[in-house]
Amino acid sequence: MLLLIQYTLIFASVLVLVALGGCFSEHSGVINIGLEGIMVMGALGGALMMKYLPAGTPALVMILLAILAAVAVGMLFSLLLGVAAIRFSADQTLVGTALNLLGPAAAVVLVRAINMAESADNVSSTVMYGQAKKAFLMNIGRFEFNWFMLIALLVLIASFIVLYKTRFGLRLMACGEHPQAADSVGINVYKMRYAGVLISGALGGLGGLVYITAGVSEWKFENGVAGFGFLALAVMIFGQWKPVNIGLAALLFGLFRALSNVYTGFPTLVALKLPSSLYNMLPYIISLVVLVFVSKKSRAPKAEGIPYDKGQR
Amino acid sequence: MSQDLRNKESILRNSGFQTILASLLCIVLGLLVGFIVLLVINPLGAAGAIAAILKNFLYYPSSAAAMKYFGTTLVNASALLMCSLSVLFAYKVGLFNIGAAGQYVVGAGACLYCALGLKLPWIVCLLAAVAAAALAGGISGALKAYFNVNEVISCIMLNWISLYCVNMLLVNVKEQSTPYTTPLTSGNKGALLPNMGLDKLFSNNEFVTIGLPLAVAMAILVWVVLEKTKFGYELKATGLNKHAAKYCGMKEQRNVILTMMIAGGLAGFAAGIYYLTGIEQWMVQQTSVPAMGFNGIAAAFLGGLNPIGTIFSSYFIQHITSGGTYVDKSMYCSQISDLISAFIIYLCGFVLFFRLWLNRWLDKRDGKAKKGGNA
Numbered sequence: 001m002l003l004l005i006q007y008t009l010i011f012a013s014v015l016v017l018v019a020l021g022g023c024f025s026e027h028s029g030v031i032n033i034g035l036e037g038i039m040v041m042g043a044l045g046g047a048l049m050m051k052y053l054p055a056g057t058p059a060l061v062m063i064l065l066a067i068l069a070a071v072a073v074g075m076l077f078s079l080l081l082g083v084a085a086i087r088f089s090a091d092q093t094l095v096g097t098a099l100n101l102l103g104p105a106a107a108v109v110l111v112r113a114i115n116m117a118e119s120a121d122n123v124s125s126t127v128m129y130g131q132a133k134k135a136f137l138m139n140i141g142r143f144e145f146n147w148f149m150l151i152a153l154l155v156l157i158a159s160f161i162v163l164y165k166t167r168f169g170l171r172l173m174a175c176g177e178h179p180q181a182a183d184s185v186g187i188n189v190y191k192m193r194y195a196g197v198l199i200s201g202a203l204g205g206l207g208g209l210v211y212i213t214a215g216v217s218e219w220k221f222e223n224g225v226a227g228f229g230f231l232a233l234a235v236m237i238f239g240q241w242k243p244v245n246i247g248l249a250a251l252l253f254g255l256f257r258a259l260s261n262v263y264t265g266f267p268t269l270v271a272l273k274l275p276s277s278l279y280n281m282l283p284y285i286i287s288l289v290v291l292v293f294v295s296k297k298s299r300a301p302k303a304e305g306i307p308y309d310k311g312q313r
Numbered sequence: 314m315s316q317d318l319r320n321k322e323s324i325l326r327n328s329g330f331q332t333i334l335a336s337l338l339c340i341v342l343g344l345l346v347g348f349i350v351l352l353v354i355n356p357l358g359a360a361g362a363i364a365a366i367l368k369n370f371l372y373y374p375s376s377a378a379a380m381k382y383f384g385t386t387l388v389n390a391s392a393l394l395m396c397s398l399s400v401l402f403a404y405k406v407g408l409f410n411i412g413a414a415g416q417y418v419v420g421a422g423a424c425l426y427c428a429l430g431l432k433l434p435w436i437v438c439l440l441a442a443v444a445a446a447a448l449a450g451g452i453s454g455a456l457k458a459y460f461n462v463n464e465v466i467s468c469i470m471l472n473w474i475s476l477y478c479v480n481m482l483l484v485n486v487k488e489q490s491t492p493y494t495t496p497l498t499s500g501n502k503g504a505l506l507p508n509m510g511l512d513k514l515f516s517n518n519e520f521v522t523i524g525l526p527l528a529v530a531m532a533i534l535v536w537v538v539l540e541k542t543k544f545g546y547e548l549k550a551t552g553l554n555k556h557a558a559k560y561c562g563m564k565e566q567r568n569v570i571l572t573m574m575i576a577g578g579l580a581g582f583a584a585g586i587y588y589l590t591g592i593e594q595w596m597v598q599q600t601s602v603p604a605m606g607f608n609g610i611a612a613a614f615l616g617g618l619n620p621i622g623t624i625f626s627s628y629f630i631q632h633i634t635s636g637g638t639y640v641d642k643s644m645y646c647s648q649i650s651d652l653i654s655a656f657i658i659y660l661c662g663f664v665l666f667f668r669l670w671l672n673r674w675l676d677k678r679d680g681k682a683k684k685g686g687n688a
Contacts, residue, residue, distance in 0.1 A: 033465060080659065090662030093409045093465060094614060098659035101607055105651035112646040113354040125646075223600065230469040237466065277477040284470040288456075291470075295462040 002143055003262050004255075010214040012254030013152035014207050018232035019239065019246045020159045021203030026241060027163065028196025029176040029189075030085050031305045033096030035204045036229025037103025038074050040221065042205020043212040044107045045073030047219055048114075050129035059135035063147060067206060074205015075198050077103065082197035086190055089307035100229070107221040128218045136213055148210040155203065160243040172196055176301030179308045189308050207232070227284070231257070234287035240299045256283045325675060328668075332617035335664040336626065339615060343657035347649060355644045362640040366650055369636035377516045382635075384515030388592055390631035391528035392417075395583030396609025397616065397623045398535050399450075403464075403576040404618060405539055406568065407552030412453055412468025413580040414606025415475040420446040420581030421588050421603075422479030425595055428504030429486035429495050435504045435589055442585035443578045449475060450577020454570035464573070472602050483597050493594040506589045524586030529624060531582065536620035548572055580606060604651070608634065611654050614661035630654050 018035055025032040032038075049069035053062055081099055084090040108125045115122040138145045163169035174182040175192040183189050211228055212219040235253050239246030260279035263269045324330050344363065351359035365372060370382035396413045403410035410416075423445035427438040453471060456462040487494050497505050506522035515521045539545040551558040551568040559565045583605065588595070612630045616622030637650025 084659070084662045088663050088666040090666065093411075094610075095659060095662040097409075097411060097607075097610055098655055098662065101611075101651070101655035102659060105648050105655050108648045109350065109354075109646060109652050112648070116644070116646075226600070227469065227473050230466065233466055234470065237463070275481055277481045281474050281477045284473045288462075288467060288470045288474070291462045291466060292456060292460045295456075295460050298461060 003265060004258055006144055007214075007258035007261050008251065008254045009149050010146055010210070010254075011257045012250040013146070013148050014211045014214065014228060015232050015235045015253055015257075016152050016156055016247055016250035017203050017210060018207035018229060019235040019250060020155060020243060021200035021207065022233055022236045023159070023239075023241055023243065023246060024163075024172070024203070025196045025200035026236070026301050026304050027173045027176045028193045029179060029301060029303045029306070029308065030081070030193055030197050031092045031096065032078075032081060032197065032200050032204075033093055033233070034078070034081050034099030034103075034229075035096075035200070035207075035232055036225060036227065037099035037101070038077050038201055038204035039208030039211060039225045039229050040103040040107050041077040041208070042070040042074035042201075043208035043219065043225065044110065044127075044221065045205065046070035046209035047127040047129055047212060050133065051127055062135040066209060067151075070205040070209035071202040072205075074203075074208065075201040078197050078201025078204065081201075082194050085307065086193045086197070089309065092305055092307075104221065104224040111221050125221045126218050127221070129213075130218065133213050146210075146214070148213070151206075152210070155206075156243055156247045163243060168195075173301070175308075176303055179303050183308075183310065189310075193308065204229070231283055231287060234291060237298070237300075238287070238290050238294055240294065241301065242299075253283055253287065256286050325671070329617075331668050331671060332619070332622070332664075335667050336615050336617055336622070336661075338667070339657050339660040339664070340629065342660055343653050346656050347653035350652060351645060351649065358641050358644045362645050362649070365639040365641070366633050366636035366653070369632050369639065372639045380514075381516040381518045384512075384518035384521040385592070386631055386635045387515075387525055387628075388520045388522075388587070388590055389635065390628045391525050392583040392587035392605060393608055393612055393631050394528045394532060394624060394627035395579050395586065396606050397612035397627050398532060398609075398620060399576045399579035399583070399606075400609045400613040401616070401618055401620060401623060402535060402539070402579060403572055404613065405552055406548045406572040407555070408454075408457070408464050408569065408572060408576070410450070410453075410468060410573070410576045410580075411465050411610065412450065412471055412606075413576065413583075413609045414602045414604075415468065415472030416446040416449045416577040416580035417584045417606045418472070418475045418479050418602060419449040419577075420584030421595060422475075422482050423581070424504075424585045424588055425494055426482055426486060428497060428589065429500045432501050433504065435506050438504050438589055439506075439582070439585040442581040442589075444581070446581020446584065447574040447578035450580070451570055451574040453577075454573025457573070458566040458569040472606075476599065476602050479595075480597050480599060483595050487597050492596050492598045494597065496594055497589070497591040504589060505591055506586065520590040520592040522586070522590050524590060527582075528586060531579070532620045532624050535579070539620070580609075583609075608654060611658040611661075614664075615657060617664075630657075 018039060022032050022035055046066045046069050049066045053065060081095055084095045085092045111125045111127055115124060136147050171187050172192050174187060175189045179189045208225060211225050231253060235249045236246055238249040260282060263279050348359060348363050351362050370379045370386055373379045373382060396417060399413040400410050420442035424438040424442035427433045427441045449471060453464050453467045456467045457464045483494050506524050509523050511521045512519050547563050548568055551563060551565050555565045608630055612623055612627040616626035633653060634650045637647040640647060640649060
């Protein structure tokens with residue numbers, strides 16, 4: 001049971017971070033389908049940082065540097081979307097899809113190159129960070145507390161405040177609802193949209209780092225992040241683009257995702273003799289069902305997906 | 314103004330020419346980025362590696378071997394062509410079928426199960442692949458039409474659901490000792506697509522079957538349906554403005570569902586003409602969706618969203634993907650091709666802007682020329 005809660009919380013942390021990233025981007029008016037790719041790149045940045053830091057680095061420095069690396073790489077990668085979608089009016093779905101393909105491919109090429117440079121026989125796409133990862137964990141009794149759970153909660157609170165209580169957040173949302181109106185009162189729509197995309201890159205990258213440190217001490221980049229970026233999008237839609245709802249939705253999805261990891265620990269579930277593939281499918285089925293119920297009266301930002309052109313009426 | 318200058322302009326303004334120009338530019342830039350990445354990894358072998366990717370089957374010195382691998386590349390390309398047609402068809406109706414990958418998986422599951430589990434002949438297996446995948450596509454379409462579920466998200470969820478379902482289904486027809494499905498040659502010879510003598514052209518490459526001409530015929534059929542029929546016109550009108558289409562008496566909900574079903578069917582056809590050649594067995598422990606459907610997106614956009622154009626772009630994407638396996642493995646990995654094709658898709662996003670810019674530049678030049686002429 002404890003294990004289920006632990007996994008639920010860590011998966012929910014991933015989902016809430018990435019979904020909030022998507023939330024910022026979409027509120028600014030840019031659909032970010034590329035979160036999956038951004039997560040992989042962020043994870044890569046964090047993993048490499050952990051790999052190269054010397055073993056004696058203090059835990060706090062380690063945590064901060066790994067997070068910084070993941071966030072920076074995620075932001076840099078999200079700029080690819082930002083520039084294409086905002087400056088060059090590209091089809092956001094197409095560019096996002098390209099990022100999803102680009103992220104894992106780039107990560108594998110890079111990691112393999114690094115591994116091969118270290119020893120010619122090592123052609124795997126795995127990064128080891130077993131030692132460094134311990135910095136993130138703290139045992140409270142039998143419960144393995146991960147600092148990222150706290151960070152996710154803080155980001156959630158911060159997002160709520162930024163979006164609803166600050167000038168920046170309200171302006172950001174205006175750009176996603178009616179950019180022409182926002183521009184007419186002197187808000188720079190392009191700048192705001194860049195800000196939205198960059199925040200989504202930062203949070204997406206951080207989410208990727210959390211994902212690869214959850215439970216495992218090495219990561220094979222060929223696997224990407226197993227559709228978590230897309231699950232996060234479903235969480236965001238289920239949460240109706242509102243931070244608090246997103247937090248609750250992430251917990252629900254996290255629970256179902258955790259079930260597939262730990263269902264063998266529950267005698268009643270094992271007795272059902274369901275194939276393990278079914279548990280793997282569960283989060284996706286649930287999200288599909290949930291989308292059916294919430295999409296009809298969707299509260300999506302009105303201008304999302306439409307490139308903003310100053311000259312357009 | 315001289316006559317030939319005017320002719321040159323008319324070519325530059327021709328939208329077909331602009332599309333080809335843009336696609337070629339995407340390819341060149343994509344290869345350039347790939348080359349730079351190779352240079353960064355190891356400057357010594359970069360030129361050799363990019364040459365290997367571009368050469369693909371020409372890597373083999375004997376022409377018989379080269380022909381054989383050319384055939385294999387073509388078999389892959391024909392499946393890719395069908396996937397890209399699936400993406401293209403949906404895109405023409407304003408839907409982004411990222412689910413081609415999942416529909417392809419469903420098609421693979423259906424045809425392999427019919428072939429190995431039910432021991433049916435190839436024609437039934439192929440039709441089963443199309444029908445099952447059309448159903449999978451239809452689910453996304455119905456969710457979009459009746460519940461306003463974004464088709465991109467529902468397709469992605471269905472991709473994963475399909476993958477796990479097909480794994481569960483095909484466990485029943487797998488070999489005893491390996492995680493792979495039984496080869497068609499030993500499981501059910503009748504399910505193999507007929508060669509019709511085409512294998513002879515490619516140094517007896519037994520994987521070259523009627524799937525190849527069928528795929529090209531499908532591309533032409535899709536073009537005819539979209540450009541020359543009332544049905545295609547209605548679908549495109551729905552894509553351009555569904556409210557206007559509804560106002561004109563078109564059944565927009567039905568059109569959306571039908572479109573996704575056809576798109577799904579095309580992706581299922583891709584799986585059929587690929588897996589029924591026996592070229593590959595399904596691995597029942599697969600944890601990621603095969604890349605074929607995603608590469609289809611690349612091919613569709615690189616082909617300028619024209620069915621005939623996608624014949625060439627699918628071949629090109631497959632050519633460099635296959636070519637990736639020939640790079641010097643002591644320095645690079647074959648995924649470099651994936652990186653290049655992913656970057657090409659990214660660049661395709663700029664095509665619209667490129668055309669806008671080109672036209673504006675032409676206008677400016679013409680304006681100047683006119684002024685000069687008057688003075």
